Amino acid sequence: MIGITAFAAAIPAYRVARDTIAAAWETRSLGGRLAAHRFDEDSLTLAASAAADCLCTLPGKTAGGLYFASTTAPFLERLNAGLVAAFLDLPAETRTADFANSLRAGLFALGAATDAVAAGRSENVIAAAADTRNAPAGGDEEQFYGDAAAAIAIGSTNVLAEIISRGGISDDFLETVRRDRDDYVTSFASKFTAERGYAHSMAAAIRRNMQQAKLEPAQISRLVLSSPDKGAHLALAKKLGFQPAQVQDTAWDQLGVTGTAMPLLLLASALEQAKPGEYILVAAHGDGAGAMILRTTEELAGYRPRASFAQQLASAIEFRSYTKWRKSRDYLREQDDTLEVSNIWYAKEETQNVRLRGMECGHCGTRQLQHQLLCPKCHKTDAIQEVPLARTGSVFTFAVDQLFPSPFPPTAMAVVDLDGGGRIYCEVVDCDPDKVQIGLPVELTIRRLKEGGGLHHYYWKCRPKRF
Amino acid sequence: MDASIRDKVAVIGVGCTKFGDLFDQNLADLMVEAATAACADAGVGLDELNAAWLGTFSPGMNGGKATITLADALRFHGRPITRVENYCATGTDAFRNAVMAVASGQVKMALVLGAEKLKDRPVRGLQREGIHPLLEYGTTAPGMFALAANRYMNTYGVKRESLAKVAVKNHAAGALNPKAHFQMKVTEEQVLKAPLIAYPFGLFDCCPTTDGAAAAIICSAETARALGKPLITVKGMGLAVRTGKPFLDPTCDYRGFPATQEASAQAYKAAGIKNPVEEISFAEVHDCFTWTELTNTEDLGFCKAGEGPRFVEEGHSTIGGKLPVNPSGGLKSFGHPVGATGVRMVYEIVTQLREQAGPRQVKNARIGLAHNLGGPGAVSCVLLLGRDT
Numbered sequence: 001m002i003g004i005t006a007f008a009a010a011i012p013a014y015r016v017a018r019d020t021i022a023a024a025w026e027t028r029s030l031g032g033r034l035a036a037h038r039f040d041e042d043s044l045t046l047a048a049s050a051a052a053d054c055l056c057t058l059p060g061k062t063a064g065g066l067y068f069a070s071t072t073a074p075f076l077e078r079l080n081a082g083l084v085a086a087f088l089d090l091p092a093e094t095r096t097a098d099f100a101n102s103l104r105a106g107l108f109a110l111g112a113a114t115d116a117v118a119a120g121r122s123e124n125v126i127a128a129a130a131d132t133r134n135a136p137a138g139g140d141e142e143q144f145y146g147d148a149a150a151a152i153a154i155g156s157t158n159v160l161a162e163i164i165s166r167g168g169i170s171d172d173f174l175e176t177v178r179r180d181r182d183d184y185v186t187s188f189a190s191k192f193t194a195e196r197g198y199a200h201s202m203a204a205a206i207r208r209n210m211q212q213a214k215l216e217p218a219q220i221s222r223l224v225l226s227s228p229d230k231g232a233h234l235a236l237a238k239k240l241g242f243q244p245a246q247v248q249d250t251a252w253d254q255l256g257v258t259g260t261a262m263p264l265l266l267l268a269s270a271l272e273q274a275k276p277g278e279y280i281l282v283a284a285h286g287d288g289a290g291a292m293i294l295r296t297t298e299e300l301a302g303y304r305p306r307a308s309f310a311q312q313l314a315s316a317i318e319f320r321s322y323t324k325w326r327k328s329r330d331y332l333r334e335q336d337d338t339l340e341v342s343n344i345w346y347a348k349e350e351t352q353n354v355r356l357r358g359m360e361c362g363h364c365g366t367r368q369l370q371h372q373l374l375c376p377k378c379h380k381t382d383a384i385q386e387v388p389l390a391r392t393g394s395v396f397t398f399a400v401d402q403l404f405p406s407p408f409p410p411t412a413m414a415v416v417d418l419d420g421g422g423r424i425y426c427e428v429v430d431c432d433p434d435k436v437q438i439g440l441p442v443e444l445t446i447r448r449l450k451e452g453g454g455l456h457h458y459y460w461k462c463r464p465k466r467f
Numbered sequence: 468m469d470a471s472i473r474d475k476v477a478v479i480g481v482g483c484t485k486f487g488d489l490f491d492q493n494l495a496d497l498m499v500e501a502a503t504a505a506c507a508d509a510g511v512g513l514d515e516l517n518a519a520w521l522g523t524f525s526p527g528m529n530g531g532k533a534t535i536t537l538a539d540a541l542r543f544h545g546r547p548i549t550r551v552e553n554y555c556a557t558g559t560d561a562f563r564n565a566v567m568a569v570a571s572g573q574v575k576m577a578l579v580l581g582a583e584k585l586k587d588r589p590v591r592g593l594q595r596e597g598i599h600p601l602l603e604y605g606t607t608a609p610g611m612f613a614l615a616a617n618r619y620m621n622t623y624g625v626k627r628e629s630l631a632k633v634a635v636k637n638h639a640a641g642a643l644n645p646k647a648h649f650q651m652k653v654t655e656e657q658v659l660k661a662p663l664i665a666y667p668f669g670l671f672d673c674c675p676t677t678d679g680a681a682a683a684i685i686c687s688a689e690t691a692r693a694l695g696k697p698l699i700t701v702k703g704m705g706l707a708v709r710t711g712k713p714f715l716d717p718t719c720d721y722r723g724f725p726a727t728q729e730a731s732a733q734a735y736k737a738a739g740i741k742n743p744v745e746e747i748s749f750a751e752v753h754d755c756f757t758w759t760e761l762t763n764t765e766d767l768g769f770c771k772a773g774e775g776p777r778f779v780e781e782g783h784s785t786i787g788g789k790l791p792v793n794p795s796g797g798l799k800s801f802g803h804p805v806g807a808t809g810v811r812m813v814y815e816i817v818t819q820l821r822e823q824a825g826p827r828q829v830k831n832a833r834i835g836l837a838h839n840l841g842g843p844g845a846v847s848c849v850l851l852l853g854r855d856t
Contacts, residue, residue: 339600341600353602368715368716369602369715370602370712370715376710376717376718377717377718396721397614397615397617397621397721398613398614398617399609399610399611399613399614399617399665399666400613400663400665401607401609401664401665401666402662402663402664402665403591403592403609403665404607404610405605410663410665413605413610415614415713415714415721417717421717423714423715423716423717424602424715425603425606425712425714425715438618438621449604450600450604457600457601459601459602459604
């Protein structure tokens with residue numbers, strides 16, 4: 001049996017109300033809110049967060065592969081999946097690949113993961129899809145796009161939902177386009193796009209899977225559809241003979257249209273609500289459409305995602321001004337390109353800075369992040385070993401610094417003592433700086449730190465322990 | 468072999484520029500002003516000096532990195548010059564190294580010059596150099612000391628009001644000092660209501676970035692006696708280094724600064740001091756932030772751990788108190804041109820010991836202590852100077 005073995009959603013902590021955007025342009029608000037990344041988040045950090053949460057519910061907390069899917073990958077040349085795998089401290093043998101350029105990229109990654117497992121090449125391959133799409137300032141799409149990620153693992157044991165069918169159609173159709181020279185999406189929104197780009201392709205993919213699985217609409221418990229807007233998926237479902245109650249909420253009101261992450265994210269939310277023995281159909285559009293039918297197993301009853309869609313949907317901090325929301329999207333792009341590093345330095349420190357491995361003294365057990373050949377406590381040198389450090393801990397002390405480089409000072413900086421040993425100095429994100437105090441339990445999260453030398457530089461930050 | 472430095476080396480001349488935003492002067496101008504003042508004070512010519520020690524922290528647009536800065540500014544050619552950099556303990560450590568050279572007999576008469584031009588820099592505060600681009604990204608001096616202060620305040624239940632009292636005291640002293648960067652009094656309310664820089668520090672909890680230079684001329688005690696100078700000698704010295712990355716060091720508990728405890732223990736031993744609070748007449752300590760002075764008074768043994776706030780609240784450290792701390796106004800008011808600060812402390816101590824400090828004069832000044840604390844509490848240098856009684 002091949003199917004889903006783990007899943008996780010990663011929704012940024014921040015939101016922006018569509019009213020806030022509409023007020024800035026004195027235009028009509030579509031209501032509700034959008035998920036918004038912080039200035040230090042991008043599709044890679046969101047995917048890493050989802051993949052990490054997915055990984056820790058897999059047996060042995062390890063995976064045979066990690067696929068990254070996004071239309072907004074931070075690197076156009078350099079494997080994004082390779083970097084995410086390194087943040088997860090996955091071994092060199094891990095299968096890695098990037099999927100890009102289509103709103104269906106997330107579904108492509110999921111399909112490739114299924115193929116790898118079906119071919120017996122790998123076990124528990126994680127497909128992590130994320131998007132942080134930018135609409136032109138003042139354009140209609142500004143009220144559409146939300147930022148999010150989801151990760152789904154495919155394996156052949158302890159399967160939570162078996163894959164019954166999958167397949168789709170390809171169509172080189174002009175719906176949304178972004179050239180290599182563009183920062184913003186060009187949208188060909190029209191009635192024609194709604195019909196051919198969405199309804200026609202989606203219907204074809206869904207019918208094909210229903211026939212393959214020999215199922216009638218009434219047998220599907222949850223219909224998980226991507227949607228380019230608030231209601232296109234509802235009209236489609238009705239046309240195909242489904243009842244509104246069968247259709248999974250797209251979180252238009254709370255998150256917006258989350259790009260290539262959308263089908264995986266909504267599938268994660270459906271799996272959280274589903275009971276064993278249900279049929280779930282997931283379909284996504286973009287340059288054609290693809291679909292997949294799953295049947296949940298008894299295993300699902302005992303599965304708890306580490307970071308659930310429902311909890312993350314509820315927890316939110318709001319950008320109260322359009323300017324701050326927009327600034328958070330543009331900040332790193334505008335940063336000085338000053339931090340130049342050599343690839344020798346990068347490679348030498350990869351285990352420390354990226355994989356978060358520290359050093360442990362075999363004599364006194366002292367752990368530290370810095371790779372040092374001498375124990376800081378007992379000063380011995382003959383039993384120092386590299387160990388993975390825990391990614392949870394508590395605030396030992398802190399400072400709320402107005403001078404720290406940030407678009408929104410002050411910045412809460414903390415000395416965090418990691419569970420099991422080791423100490424790190426990092427920013428506390430996703431909470432009011434004034435709420436940071438000694439003893440606060442935190443979890444580490446990878447974020448964009450700085451630009452320079454042709455690179456985005458990532459480093460660890462921490463946030464209050466979520467769940 | 469643990470030969471004491473006590474009474475071997477004398478300070479025969481001191482000089483100091485006005486400290487402040489010296490927009491019209493460059494580093495060389497400040498060096499010339501401080502050195503010639505010290506020479507005039509000692510009654511010797513620059514050409515009579517056998518060696519020089521330059522204390523500068525941060526190389527700027529107009530020199531400071533190498534010894535040639537001093538060599539060219541003073542045309543101090545053909546003789547040994549050593550540049551010392553040891554974080555904010557740069558000035559006192561330059562002095563300490565010069566003292567050891569004179570004590571060894573290798574150098575007869577030496578110039579110690581601390582100079583810093585911070586205001587010409589394009590950055591706010593101190594330029595960050597040589598730090599890890601990720602593990603220490605964005606660290607600021609207020610941020611580093613706030614980490615220690617918040618831990619301390621949490622441990623001892625101390626409020627910002629206790630910190631503010633240090634600012635009030637040191638501004639009051641600075642108001643009496645014509646060379647000080649700030650010469651105005653502040654109220655506790657002003658301090659508490661000032662904009663926050665790095666919690667718990669507001670604007671008035673922080674020392675300023677300052678331009679300035681200070682110089683001292685030193686020689687052996689015998690030479691000083693032969694010149695007929697009033698004898699002010701080095702009684703003891705100490706220097707200790709601890710981790711520069713307490714925020715990454717799992718063994719650091721952020722309880723006081725061990726470097727200060729160790730450096731002062733070395734100096735007290737050399738000087739034969741058993742009970743600092745009784746035997747030391749006054750102290751110039753490193754109040755880079757108000758809270759730092761509180762913990763300094765504990766680490767230097769003036770009071771017990773956690774009693775620093777009471778020490779200042781009860782008035783013991785005012786100019787008329789039992790152990791005046793920073794009668795010059797301290798870094799808080801006199802200013803903090805990093806490399807110059809330690810040498811400026813020597814200038815202040817000598818001025819006090821000669822009873823030439825005017826309205827800020829400490830009564831019965833016999834032994835003065837200078838204390839620098841550099842990096843995130845990593846480096847401490849302590850000097851003890853005394854007058855012949």
